[in-house]
Amino acid sequence: MTDAVLIENLDFSYKRSNIQLISSLNLKINKGDRFGLFGPNGAGKTTLMNLMTGLITYTSGSIQLFGNEIKNNRNKIKKLLGFVPQDFSFYHELSPVENMEFFGAWAGLDKKRIKEKTDELLSILSLNHVRNTAVKNFSGGMKRRVNLAIAVMHEPEILFLDEPTVGVDIQVRYAIMDYLKSLNKKGTTLVYTSHQLKEAEDLCNTVAMIDEGKIIIHDNLHNLLKDHQQNGLEGLYLNLTGRAYRD
Amino acid sequence: MFKLWITILKDLRILTRDRIGLALMFIMPIVLAIVIASVQNSTFELVNENKIPLLLYNEDNQEVSLTLEDALNKVGMFNIHKPGDIKNSAALKSMVNTKSALVAIDIPPHYSDLILKNANNVSRKALKDLDLPVDSTISYPDSITAITIYYHPVLQESFRKSIDGGLQSALQAVQSKYIVKSLYHHINNENIPDSLENQIVVNQTPVRTIAVSKNQELGIPNATQHNIPAWTIFAMFFIVISLGSSVVREKLNGSIIRLRTLPTHFGIAIISKQLTYILVTFLQAAVIFSIGRWLFPSMGLPALNVPNDIGALIIVTIICGWCAASFAICVGVFANTQEQANGFGAVSIVLMAAIGGLLVPSFAMPASFKYIIQLSPLHWCLEAYYGLFLEGGKLKDILSNIIPLLTITLLLQILSLFGLKRKNLI
Numbered sequence: 160m161t162d163a164v165l166i167e168n169l170d171f172s173y174k175r176s177n178i179q180l181i182s183s184l185n186l187k188i189n190k191g192d193r194f195g196l197f198g199p200n201g202a203g204k205t206t207l208m209n210l211m212t213g214l215i216t217y218t219s220g221s222i223q224l225f226g227n228e229i230k231n232n233r234n235k236i237k238k239l240l241g242f243v244p245q246d247f248s249f250y251h252e253l254s255p256v257e258n259m260e261f262f263g264a265w266a267g268l269d270k271k272r273i274k275e276k277t278d279e280l281l282s283i284l285s286l287n288h289v290r291n292t293a294v295k296n297f298s299g300g301m302k303r304r305v306n307l308a309i310a311v312m313h314e315p316e317i318l319f320l321d322e323p324t325v326g327v328d329i330q331v332r333y334a335i336m337d338y339l340k341s342l343n344k345k346g347t348t349l350v351y352t353s354h355q356l357k358e359a360e361d362l363c364n365t366v367a368m369i370d371e372g373k374i375i376i377h378d379n380l381h382n383l384l385k386d387h388q389q390n391g392l393e394g395l396y397l398n399l400t401g402r403a404y405r406d
Numbered sequence: 407m408f409k410l411w412i413t414i415l416k417d418l419r420i421l422t423r424d425r426i427g428l429a430l431m432f433i434m435p436i437v438l439a440i441v442i443a444s445v446q447n448s449t450f451e452l453v454n455e456n457k458i459p460l461l462l463y464n465e466d467n468q469e470v471s472l473t474l475e476d477a478l479n480k481v482g483m484f485n486i487h488k489p490g491d492i493k494n495s496a497a498l499k500s501m502v503n504t505k506s507a508l509v510a511i512d513i514p515p516h517y518s519d520l521i522l523k524n525a526n527n528v529s530r531k532a533l534k535d536l537d538l539p540v541d542s543t544i545s546y547p548d549s550i551t552a553i554t555i556y557y558h559p560v561l562q563e564s565f566r567k568s569i570d571g572g573l574q575s576a577l578q579a580v581q582s583k584y585i586v587k588s589l590y591h592h593i594n595n596e597n598i599p600d601s602l603e604n605q606i607v608v609n610q611t612p613v614r615t616i617a618v619s620k621n622q623e624l625g626i627p628n629a630t631q632h633n634i635p636a637w638t639i640f641a642m643f644f645i646v647i648s649l650g651s652s653v654v655r656e657k658l659n660g661s662i663i664r665l666r667t668l669p670t671h672f673g674i675a676i677i678s679k680q681l682t683y684i685l686v687t688f689l690q691a692a693v694i695f696s697i698g699r700w701l702f703p704s705m706g707l708p709a710l711n712v713p714n715d716i717g718a719l720i721i722v723t724i725i726c727g728w729c730a731a732s733f734a735i736c737v738g739v740f741a742n743t744q745e746q747a748n749g750f751g752a753v754s755i756v757l758m759a760a761i762g763g764l765l766v767p768s769f770a771m772p773a774s775f776k777y778i779i780q781l782s783p784l785h786w787c788l789e790a791y792y793g794l795f796l797e798g799g800k801l802k803d804i805l806s807n808i809i810p811l812l813t814i815t816l817l818l819q820i821l822s823l824f825g826l827k828r829k830n831l832i
Contacts, residue, residue, distance in 0.1 A: 212667050215830065237669035246660035252420045264412040265668040293423070309664070 161225060163317050163348040164188040164211060169220035171210060171372075180206045182372040184220070188350060188365070190316075193343050195363030195380075196352045197392070199400050203372040204352045205321065211350065212242050212319050225316060238267060241315030245322040247302050248309075251295035255286050255305050258294065259312060266313035273312070280308040283338060300331035307335060317348040324355060336362055356392040366392070370400055409670055413678035420652065421682065427648040431686060432693060435641030439634060439694050440705070447629035447707050457485035458569065461510035463498045464488065468518030470580060477576035478511075484572065499556055508558040509569055514551040524550060525584035529592050538593070553577070583607045628708035634698040635791035636764045639784050641694065642687040642726055643758070646734040646751035649683050653738025654747045662831055672832045676822070680731045687727030713794040718801035722794065722808065726787040729811055732818035733783065739825035758782040763789075786811040 164186065171181035180203050188194045198204050209215045210222060213229050213236060222229045224236045249258045256277055263273035281287045284304040289297065294305055307323060320339070324332045332355075339362060343349050353359055359366070360380065367377035376383060380392070389395040421427065460478070464471050478484055487507070492498050498510050533539070555573065557566055586606050590598035656662050656675075665672060698710030713719050734751065741747035759765055761775060762782035771779065779785050786807045793804035801808075826832045 214663065214666055234669050237667060240667060242664060242667040244660050244663050246663070248660040248664035250416065250420060250661060251659070252423045253416065257416070257419060261412055261416040262664065262668065264409050265665060265670040265674075267669050270408070 161190050162187050162223070163190040163192065163225060164350070165221075165223040165226075166211075167221045169210070169217060169222060171206060171215075171217050171219070180372050181210070181217075184369075184372065184374055186367060186374055186377065188348065190225070190348055191343070191346060192365045193340075193349045193363045194351065195359045195366045196350065196369060197354075197356070197359065197366065197396060198369040202370045202400075204369055206372075207369065208319055208321055208350075208352060212240060213237065238313070239316045241310040241313065241318040243307055243310040243318065243320045243323045245325060247294075247306055249294060249305060252293055254289075254291045254293055255281060255308065256290045258305065259309060262309045263312045268313055276312045276314075280312065284308055285334070300327040303327050303331060303335065307338070311342065311347075315347065317350060318342065320349065320351045320353075322353050322355075323351070324353070324358060332358060356396060360392045368396065368400070409674055410678060410681075413674055414682055417652075417678050417682040421648070421686070424648065427651075430647055431641070431645055432690060435637060435644065435690060435694060436697060438640065439637040439697065440702075440707075442637060443630050443633040443698075443702065443707055444705070446633055458483055458509060458565070459507055460484040460486050460569075461492075461498060461501060461507040462486050462488050462513070463492045463495065463510065464513045465495075465515040466513050466517040470518035470521040470584065471513045473583070474513065474517075474576060474580045477579045478573070480579075481572045481576050483568065495554070502556040502558050505558060505560075508561050510556040511573065512554040512556070514553065517551065517553070520550045521581060521584055522588075525581070525588040528585050529589035532589060533592055579607060630698050630702055630708045630710050631795055634694060634710050635795050636788055638691050638694045639726060639787045639791065640755070640759055640764055641690050642730040642787075643733065643755045643784060644752075645683055645686060645730055646737055646755060647748055649679065649731060649734035650738040650741060650747035650751045651744045652679070653735055654741050654744050657738075657829075657831065658743075666831070672826070676735065676826075679735060680728065683731040683734065684724060684727040687730055688723055691723045691727075711795070713798065715794060715800045718799075718804065719794055721801060722787075722790045722804065725808060725811055725815070726790070729783045729787065729815040729818070732815045732822070736818045736822045736825070739822045739829070739831075755784075758784045761785070762787075780810065783811060783814045786814070 165188075166184055166186040169181050169184040170179065172179045184207070196204055196207065206215070210217055211224070211229075213233055216230055224239055227235050227239075229236050249262070253261070259277045259280070260273055263276060268276065277290075281290050284307065286301060286304055286308070289301065294302060297305070303324065303326070311318060318339075323339075324335050327335070336358065339349055339351075349362070351359065351362060363380055365378070366380045366383055368375050378386075383395060384390070384392075387395050387398060389398060462475065462478075464475065475486065478486060489501075492501070495512050498512055501507055502510050553573070555569065557569075583603065586603060587598050590596075590602075662672075665675060695710060695712065699712060700709075703709045737747050737751045737754070741750065759782075761771075761778050762768070762784035763771070763779065764784055768775075768779050768785065790804045790807040790811065793799040793807060797803070823832070
């Protein structure tokens with residue numbers, strides 16, 4: 160099976176900083192996985208996400224997406240990935256249709272395809288009735304759905320999700336989770352990070368925990384819970400990272 | 407091209423939904439242009455057409471002081487009032503103090519006697535120097551008591567100097583007249599004929615006033631011709647409030663993060679913003695020029711004379727707009743908050759307008775500003791516009807202004823790219 164993500168001996172620290180944020184990290188995410196990355200605040204989750212999406216550049220080690228080294232194939236890997244940032248990353252003055260028109264064009268879609276995907280996604284995510292309303296007037300849940308819709312317009316091979324359901328009600332959470340599972344069934348690899356561990360248990364089939372820039376465990380969720388004699392991800396998390404403040 | 411067009415469309419949509427931003431970009435400069443042109447036009451008229459109201463208290467009321475009054479009238483810049491209720495200098499001073507008048511002249515008692523005595527003595531001295539017969543010895547008169555001018559402190563120095571100049575000119579004419587009369591009388595024992603007196607005393611050299619322009623069809627520049635280009639440039643550069651904030655907002659709301667994960671170069675976003683705001687600045691110029699051309703005459707203001715070389719006007723407007731957009735993007739790239747972008751943007755535009763000659767003419771600035779002026783892109787924009795609007799030049803005549811403007815624009819572009827790179831945004 161082709162690896163969706165293959166990270167080998169990755170080190171990372173910001174310029175002019177002595178703090179090693181990622182240290183000798185190795186990680187493999189299989190194609191079609193629903194992969195969850197967890198860890199305390201400051202453990203290196205966001206840094207690792209940014210490295211995998213090409214937002215920051217590494218100098219030591221290797222990160223490959225579907226066999227393509229990221230730093231040498233930036234344009235190619237940008238076509239393969241979708242990213243749902245934790246912040247609302249769209250234009251609040253524009254409507255969902257206008258946002259999707261703009262980001263769809265930037266994702267390389269033509270006019271016809273943009274219209275097809277816009278209609279399809281707004282319908283799936285129940286945003287059709289507000290398709291021409293400025294997003295600034297939306298509730299938090301509706302904004303989260305717009306944030307997700309924009310990221311999947313170009314049908315990426317791999318979708319990175321940073322806290323995709325933070326601040327939404329239970330109905331929206333279930334709707335987003337159901338949609339992500341349906342995407343995964345169609346072949347999209349999911350790389351997900353969140354502090355919602357119950358939600359993660361429901362979504363993820365493979366889990367890794369990161370602490371102090373290192374992967375401390377990585378396996379199938381079922382195996383991990385069995386090996387560590389835990390009933391849920393929360394217990395496993397506390398068992399491995401402790402109860403002390405970490406930020 | 408599809409990506410660029412969609413990006414421009416996105417920028418235009420965001421821009422047109424920001425009503426306050428639009429008001430700042432269009433209504434404010436129009437109001438500014440109308441107000442400043444009106445104010446400066448009345449100043450032009452005050453100096454060139456209207457007369458300065460002047461209170462006169464003549465404590466002498468004899469031949470010479472009455473002649474001086476007549477001479478002051480002939481200078482043409484004063485509207486003389488002689489209120490009957492003024493009984494002394496203190497009352498005159500008090501009227502100035504209470505702003506009943508901004509300028510007053512007090513002619514002292516016995517002024518005529520002293521001037522006549524002085525003229526008599528000067529003529530006798532002249533005759534003695536020429537070895538012509540003259541009465542016994544020359545007795546020098548008492549020193550002439552000063553004529554006092556009272557100014558209200560609000561009167562600007564340029565006005566005071568104009569008034570001083572007008573008074574000096576009248577005094578010179580009166581004193582010369584009486585010296586010539588006295589001299590003639592001593593030589594010929596009769597009064598000088600009026601025609602000869604006029605030929606000697608009154609200036610015989612005509613003065614013509616011609617505005618030097620490359621296009622001989624242009625008339626004398628007026629307040630509109632000076633103000634409209636200046637405030638159009640000011641308006642163009644004030645897009646920094648809208649565009650600078652827009653760049654900061656995009657950085658802060660995270661959309662730039664998503665854009666960086668998409669397979670399109672971020673340069674498209676920068677080019678789109680520049681094209682969008684060049685269009686905005688072009689529209690600003692078109693609106694303000696149209697108001698100057700067609701609305702100003704109906705408001706009693708002089709109409710704007712549009713240059714003959716319309717092509718050059720369009721090119722200069724586009725280059726000025728490009729420079730303004732480049733400056734605004736640069737501010738937006740380096741600012742961390744919208745408050746920083748707005749504060750720095752607004753203050754820097756006012757400063758660059760001040761050193762660029764928009765608020766005070768560059769020729770009137772201290773010599774130490776000679777090099778600093780050249781750092782202001784607004785200065786080069788203004789010089790390019792003046793080359794077209796006031797001098798009637800063509801594109802080749804203003805290349806020396808366009809080249810520095812393009813150089814500043816390119817430097818701003820490089821600085822913005824450096825800032826984007828440094829902040830890991832491209």
